[in-house]
């Protein structure tokens with residue numbers, strides 16, 4: 001399996017810029033002190049005001065070959081009268097290589113539609129950023145047996161009309177909403193079923209074998225050092241998008257170490 005894994009920390013609305021800088025310094029020292037887990041990329045996604053501080057720490061650490069900066073959101077226009085918004089070119093210039101789009105907290109707390117997410121995904125690609133596209137069903141949708149329907153709709157609206165080559169470069173995060181911040185994670189088998197049986201197979205049907213084979217698909221939702229192994233045991237799962245456990249040096253470094261593919 002040649003796909004590298006991506007272990008991303010979504011810090012959400014935690015850590016001021018000075019806290020983020022100090023944390024990143026400690027985290028990077030710890031990551032740099034151990035052997036690089038083979039085939040693993042790490043992405044740190046602080047809040048907008050902390051991006052430049054964390055970028056400076058990544059540069060200083062010398063780990064830029066495998067540790068990248070990511071943002072948590074972007075707007076689809078490049079510039080203009082959009083008070084409070086941040087564009088792809090701004091993020092790229094601030095040192096970002098990745099950007100999360102369609103996180104469930106934005107979809108459900110802030111009312112982002114599938115169409116908005118699709119525009120943001122395009123804007124990310126146009127700015128040379130790798131989008132981390134989040135998809136996932138709510139508890140209610142899961143109870144109604146709508147997981148496949150919801151995940152397929154979110155995925156297909158976001159990728160609609162893209163060239164297969166562009167799709168191959170996207171990272172998808174399957175984050176069931178009921179598992180986010182609840183301590184109740186999906187099982188490895190449940191995550192694998194959606195990741196392989198829904199997401200990768202839909203991409204294969206629409207964009208072909210090559211795009212499906214290159215696309216990286218993470219699991220997210222209450223990932224921690226105790227359960228990461230259960231997900232990484234599946235070759236289909238290409239990493240994790242980590243919330244709460246990415247805010248502590250020890251738990252995040254343990255998750256990163258577990259990301260290497262078994263040989």
Ligand SMILES: O=C(CO)COP(=O)(O)O
Pocket residue numbers: 010103175179180181182183220221222223241242243244245
């Ligand atoms: O939303 C998440 C990452 O984007 C997951 O958050 P938790 O790991 O805190 O459940």
